[in-house]
Amino acid sequence: ANRTFSFDATFPTNFTFQNPTPGDGANQTNTTVIFNVTVTEAQLDRAILQIRNGSVTTNFSYLSCYGTAPTLACNYTNSSLGDGRYNYTLWVNDSGGNWNSSALRTLLIDTINPAMSYGDVTEAAGINVSRNWTFVNVSVTELNFRNITFNLRNDTATVNSTTFTTLTLSLNFTNLADANYTYNVSIFDQAGNFNSTANRLITLDALAPV
Numbered sequence: 001a002n003r004t005f006s007f008d009a010t011f012p013t014n015f016t017f018q019n020p021t022p023g024d025g026a027n028q029t030n031t032t033v034i035f036n037v038t039v040t041e042a043q044l045d046r047a048i049l050q051i052r053n054g055s056v057t058t059n060f061s062y063l064s065c066y067g068t069a070p071t072l073a074c075n076y077t078n079s080s081l082g083d084g085r086y087n088y089t090l091w092v093n094d095s096g097g098n099w100n101s102s103a104l105r106t107l108l109i110d111t112i113n114p115a116m117s118y119g120d121v122t123e124a125a126g127i128n129v130s131r132n133w134t135f136v137n138v139s140v141t142e143l144n145f146r147n148i149t150f151n152l153r154n155d156t157a158t159v160n161s162t163t164f165t166t167l168t169l170s171l172n173f174t175n176l177a178d179a180n181y182t183y184n185v186s187i188f189d190q191a192g193n194f195n196s197t198a199n200r201l202i203t204l205d206a207l208a209p210v
Helices: none
Strands: 014-018 026-028 033-040 044-053 056-062 064-068 071-078 084-094 099-101 105-109 115-118 127-129 134-141 145-153 158-164 170-173 179-189 194-196 200-204
Touching (some): 014 084, 033 044, 033 084, 044 071, 056 071, 134 145, 134 179, 145 170, 158 170
Parallel strands (some): 127 200
Antiparallel strands (some): 014 033, 033 071, 044 056, 064 071, 084 099, 084 105, 115 134, 134 170, 145 158, 145 179, 179 194, 179 200
């Protein structure tokens, strides 16, 4: 009797991540991640997503695929990833046993606002001093720092607003005119989480009475 068989020596190559899959290097502030992939493969056997945290594989899951071959829509949702930096790779296998994988992608999940408070050498709110400068320092706890901004206003306008993209914990505002000033410090992490200190008031009065 005649027998018919097929031989497939071609590796799957046509698979593409689609929205709302996070882009490579993306940062997000929630722990639910949706992976959508379009796979064009006439003899698709399975599509598998591997998620790693450092050198440890934290998840190895089959994607659900729908549609009519050769073009299939595959998806998988993970809601159990905690804060951390992850690598993920898509693996595609056809019925001939041929495997291929996507490039490695990275994802940062960070749901926690930066912790920040005034340092001990920052003066208490509401003081009146005889000088033309004020020094502000803070303490910060944040693993995924993006930027920090020191703000100083007088009664009518912003006098100084300085942003640092390297972690800077203090700034001395100098050459200030006599006036009432309000200052604060704000911080962002890489995922867009935000925090700021409370406003503090200081009065500078360096002129002696006439």
